[in-house]
Amino acid sequence: MNTQLDNDHIMHYVWGADFPKLVKGEGIYLYDVNGKKYIDGSSGAVSCSLRHGRKDMAETLYQQASTLAYALRHTTTSKVLEEATDKMAQMYQMDRFFLVSGGTEANEISTKLARIYWAQKGRPMKNKIISRWQSYHGFSTDALSWGGSIARRREFIPQLQEDGHIAPPYCYRCWFGKECGKCNFECANALETEIKCRGAETVAAFICETISGTTLAGVTPPDGYYQRIREICDKYDVLLIVDEVLCGSGRTGKMMAIDHYGVKPDIASLAKSMSGGYFPVGAVACTEKIAEPIRRSGHFSPGYTWAGAPLPASVVSKTMDIIKEEHLLENVTEVGSYMEEQLHDLQTRHPSMGDVRGKGLMWGIEYVKDKKTRESFDQSVKFAATVAKNCLDMGLLICSCGNLDMGEKGDASWMGPCFEITKTEIDELLDIYEKALTKTEKQLM
Ligand SMILES: Cc1ncc(COP(=O)(O)O)c(C=O)c1O
Numbered sequence: 001m002n003t004q005l006d007n008d009h010i011m012h013y014v015w016g017a018d019f020p021k022l023v024k025g026e027g028i029y030l031y032d033v034n035g036k037k038y039i040d041g042s043s044g045a046v047s048c049s050l051r052h053g054r055k056d057m058a059e060t061l062y063q064q065a066s067t068l069a070y071a072l073r074h075t076t077t078s079k080v081l082e083e084a085t086d087k088m089a090q091m092y093q094m095d096r097f098f099l100v101s102g103g104t105e106a107n108e109i110s111t112k113l114a115r116i117y118w119a120q121k122g123r124p125m126k127n128k129i130i131s132r133w134q135s136y137h138g139f140s141t142d143a144l145s146w147g148g149s150i151a152r153r154r155e156f157i158p159q160l161q162e163d164g165h166i167a168p169p170y171c172y173r174c175w176f177g178k179e180c181g182k183c184n185f186e187c188a189n190a191l192e193t194e195i196k197c198r199g200a201e202t203v204a205a206f207i208c209e210t211i212s213g214t215t216l217a218g219v220t221p222p223d224g225y226y227q228r229i230r231e232i233c234d235k236y237d238v239l240l241i242v243d244e245v246l247c248g249s250g251r252t253g254k255m256m257a258i259d260h261y262g263v264k265p266d267i268a269s270l271a272k273s274m275s276g277g278y279f280p281v282g283a284v285a286c287t288e289k290i291a292e293p294i295r296r297s298g299h300f301s302p303g304y305t306w307a308g309a310p311l312p313a314s315v316v317s318k319t320m321d322i323i324k325e326e327h328l329l330e331n332v333t334e335v336g337s338y339m340e341e342q343l344h345d346l347q348t349r350h351p352s353m354g355d356v357r358g359k360g361l362m363w364g365i366e367y368v369k370d371k372k373t374r375e376s377f378d379q380s381v382k383f384a385a386t387v388a389k390n391c392l393d394m395g396l397l398i399c400s401c402g403n404l405d406m407g408e409k410g411d412a413s414w415m416g417p418c419f420e421i422t423k424t425e426i427d428e429l430l431d432i433y434e435k436a437l438t439k440t441e442k443q444l445m
Pocket residue numbers: 045101102103104105107136137138139209213214243244245246247271272
């Protein structure tokens with residue numbers, strides 16, 4: 001391709017990989033130095049929710065940078081931050097927002113907010129954060145602690161805090177050996193057991209990805225799961241924090257994926273799509289109930305240099321306008337169901353497509369050696385990685401997820417195109433995907 005990895009100064013993610021060297025993005029396409037065109041099938045890290053190269057986003061950044069790029073939140077506030085958070089309150093239906101620089105930070109602050117809330121309520125011992133295995137909340141030490149990505153946390157175990165993890169709602173490979181629709185939500189009930197064992201008086205919150213991102217490739221719990229989780233949280237005075245960094249901000253056709261379940265969280269972590277992919281921004285959202293004791297204390301100390309700065313706030317404000325004015329939630333819902341139908345159609349023809357799951361415009365395809373036994377490929381086969389490589393050669397960028405099956409084996413492809421994509425563009429994307437998958441099945445099955 002076109003990289004000379006040994007001759008540059010980049011700390012690479014995959015050393016020695018022949019990655020395309022990109023120079024331009026336009027619409028759903030990315031272009032490399034040789035003019036080769038790629039469909040951005042995963043919108044970057046499922047984060048570039050608007051088309052590439054939007055002049056209005058560039059103009060927003062330019063205008064805000066030339067007017068007021070930065071203001072220190074310890075001593076000032078800004079009009080643009082007020083505007084952005086007003087719009088967010090209307091769209092996300094949450095009451096208070098704290099802007100940060102990304103998803104990891106959002107989760108760091110969400111969990112600290114939960115602990116501060118209980119401390120202000122006179123219960124400082126309530127400070128443990130229970131989470132789920134096979135989840136990802138970011139790469140800081142705290143986020144890796146709450147995160148249950150067995151593979152990603154392995155190298156750091158001595159540094160991590162262990163507050164308790166429960167089984168994921170992974171119906172395709174149920175950890176309780178149950179069949180989807182014929183269970184008693186054992187995976188949700190596990191939260192009650194964990195709270196009791198740790199002592200409810202020590203547990204501040206439960207954090208989970210509402211719909212799984214890369215660690216389980218789009219696992220979407222059945223209706224009833226979050227209703228049960230909410231009941232347990234309420235019973236034991238445990239706050240519910242939803243990590244909507246990847247699945248939130250319109251990705252599933254609603255501003256928060258938890259809205260599909262009719263459940264209200266206490267705190268939500270947001271990032272990625274809330275800035276259209278044009279600036280590193282995240283946010284912590286909470287209800288007034290959570291904000292109230294902190295407001296009374298007069299002080300909320302966590303935060304970093306860029307928290308709530310005008311430049312990122314302007315990008316969020318503009319993204320909220322675009323989502324509303326261009327009816328992007330409707331587009332995600334409509335084109336997302338079309339994509340789902342097409343993927344299920346492909347599944348009938350391809351022996352490796354074990355499970356297709358997700359919602360809106362986030363889809364995971366878990367691969368198997370045999371659909372009946374659901375046996376996963378060993379990591380060494382690199383099935384999903386080979387699909388991604390074949391897609392890349394044919395002009396499509398998608399992501400791969402590994403270690404799905406208890407962190408040991410199993411892999412999936414992962415797609416999440418931008419919110420503006422059309423059905424015709426989905427056809428173009430899936431046409432390349434099917435060709436690449438056919439080639440991979442011939443190579444590896
Ligand atoms: C669900 C989830 N939470 C948190 C993060 C971390 O976000 P960031 O990479 O912006 O720090 C990610 C990133 O992929 C994510 O998918």
